[in-house]
Amino acid sequence: MQRNLTEGSIRKNLIIFALPFLAANFLQALYGTVDVAVVGWFTDASGISAVSIGSQIMMIINSLVVGVTLGGTILIAQYVGARMEGDIRETIGSMLTLFIIAGLVLTAVMFAMLEPILGWLQTPPEALDQARQYSQVAFCGILFTLMYNGISAVLRGMGDSTRPLIFIAVACILNIVLDLLFVGPLGMGAWGAALATILSQAVSMVLSIIYLKRRDFLFDFKLKSFRLHRGKTLRILKLGLPISLQESMVNLSFLIISAAVNALGVAASAAVGIAGKFDGFAMLPATALSGAISSMAAQNMGAGQPERARKTMYTGIAFSLAAASVFFLWVQLAPESVMGLFGAEGDVTAAGVQYMRAFSLDFLMVAFVFCMNGFFNGCGSTVFSMANGLLSTFLVRIPLVFLLESAFPAAPLFGIGLAAPIASAVSIVVGLAYMRSNRWKRDLVQEGILSKS
Template sequence: MQIAARDLTKGSIYQSLLLFAAPFLLANFIQALYGTVDMIVVGWFTDAAGITAVSIGSQIMVLVNSMVTGITMGGTILIAQYMGAGQEHEISRTIGTMFTLFFLIGLALTVLLFGGASPLLIALQTPAEAFPDTMAYTRIAACGVIFTLLYNGVSAILRGMGDSVRPLLFISVACVCNVLLDLLFVGVFHWGPGGAAAATILSQALSMVLSILYLRRRDFVFDFKLQSFRLSGSKARKIIHLGLPISLQSTMVDISFLIIAAVVNTFGVTAAAAVGIAEKFNSFAMLPASALSGAIASMVGQNIGSGQPERARKVLRIGIVFSLIGALGFFLWVQLSPESVMLLFKADREVIEAGLDYIRAFSFDFLLVAFVFCMNGFYNGCGCTVFSMVNGLLATFLVRIPLVFLLGNMLGMFGVGLAAPLASFASIVLGYWYLFTGRWKQQGLISPEAAPAA
């Protein structure tokens, strides 16, 4: 089995960062298409209530995915460490543990989501006219959580082994399938938001099956025999130990989005639909910064490990420049023609008017997250994951959410949108303070607990 490796401690930082970030960007872009395609197709063939149902339902599913994203990353890191040590047997045991662990988590989440959908939607103050469709979307999507987790597990395994091309191909297949099934279920069969959810889970199930069949036909380290799907306590603890900080931060931030959605839902179905559309566009605008964050974490980790803190700091500066360039086009688009963004989803005039103020104010965050995401990647790469998590949670729960309540009542939808860039600004201030203290130089990427077992 060949070990794929890339030395990021030498050569041009500009070239290395761009090449390393490209697979992240493409995969993230295609992943973001899932919910967006659902909302576009539903917007074409239904009404504001249907758009609201997909918006709220997809936010819930994003939260579920975030709960396991960190755990998945923990598996990627552990496999990569064993790859570096050439311990194929430990890789096989880790893969068996990942599949078993993700299956059990997916089963538990399916039961919780399906049974708790109604009280959850009530807590989110889902508009009455959108409640039935939102319930259908959430419960159908809940039935596909296991497929989502196992597919993400396969991708995590391949990335940990140095293969970023196959996960990209698998998710591309899933995306194409999702578009076709959306048009069939929603456009032809008129199944509404529930049809969009069914299209998504069937597409991910297909991608999962294809990825596993691909691995079984190759000389792969894991044999996929029933007895190999065993939960190793030590491996599970290491995966959770590595991924828990990332998982906690992602989950808490997504919970904050649900809180904000609950506030917006009190404004009515029109406002909820407008924010739902804007957030789908916003997710694309932030893809460059998100991709660069992952690349920066890896590059900084290698350079800190090799005793080159100043090169690591230069990676951060260059990453911010690249992120700003990527964000600038989206920012100008919203400022010059916000109506065209809303019209992508064929929104009616009332939804467009409600969304214009929100997206104009929020778009300043496109520029600010170029700093925030890159700094998060930098601090994670340095080993300062606790600071990165605390900084993000403080900005979200002590700045953004209170401002949503305050500015929302004072300025309406413009105030709700403005809360995001103000929170990011607070995060940047704290992030640069920590950078100037130099404490990040004292952290190591590799700790004894994270090192592979002998």
């Protein structure tokens, strides 16, 4: 199941590894998008708003553990590059055990915090009951989500991006079928969409474990193998916690921005919710390439090839920028068609067009930001990625949201959308300065994986 990413054509390796990654991310994004679309087809703006807000709450959970996921992927990839099989096995056991613990704790915490969170988000009264129901059902599937993502992260660290695609494809197809059944004929509304999602993720998790056990996978999934190895656990957390903190704070910023949007009314809330789903698709190429670059850079750094790792980043930026340009032009030329995909009309469409014309500039910016962060994370410089992300988010984007909203009184959503690409531009400048400093090599030199020469 391992794939060596330290030899051969960088362009070919990146494409072969990133395409299944892209397809898997596309299907994963389809989960939430299908929820919004189906609810939009069978209910109204309050239903769309409820699912959008519930999805934002679930993003909090994902952001809390994404760092541990990526930290495990990076560490496994570095050990694969250095050919340390025993360390790979211990890292897998430690990461999956962390996910089990985190899943149980997060489920309890999120149930306890749901009402305050809905209040902080200024959830429109029309959407409150449905948002509560959607979130409560979704929380029941947290453990399934974490375990599936943990298994996928392990495989990607080992250079295998195809099997995660297969696992999520099964879940996505099941999710669509159950969405149409629960929300349509059964009339279950927003909470039916959440139930469809957690059931499909549970099936995906079980099937992935059964499949790997029958293929003599490096990790045997026996109870005795689930344990925290101190050294590996600390390294996963050292690599992952900065990413988790960054993702958590960035998603917190989204909630702050969401609260500002929700205060403008249910039409604005629904419009930005729809736009957010499309934005996720537009950024998928950059997201997939960022993940692929992390794994490739980590393997190459582990194999003592830092320049090959850096060339991987440049190749990824070129591919990301080409893909982002297509989505940018789509939004600029026909934004109404994007809103129409989700059954939006009237005030919701008008608000969405206003927001997306400005925000779509960020499609181009993140082609650089995501690929650079993927490279820095693969090199182990996760603290820098965190600091850079928090700088651009809290010192640039959030202040600009409120400044530009006031600067465009006739089109406040345009100002809110414009804050994102400006913040990303600042992040790019800081990233380029860090790249020139060569500090991205230091962590692996200190760990003894990369030599000083």
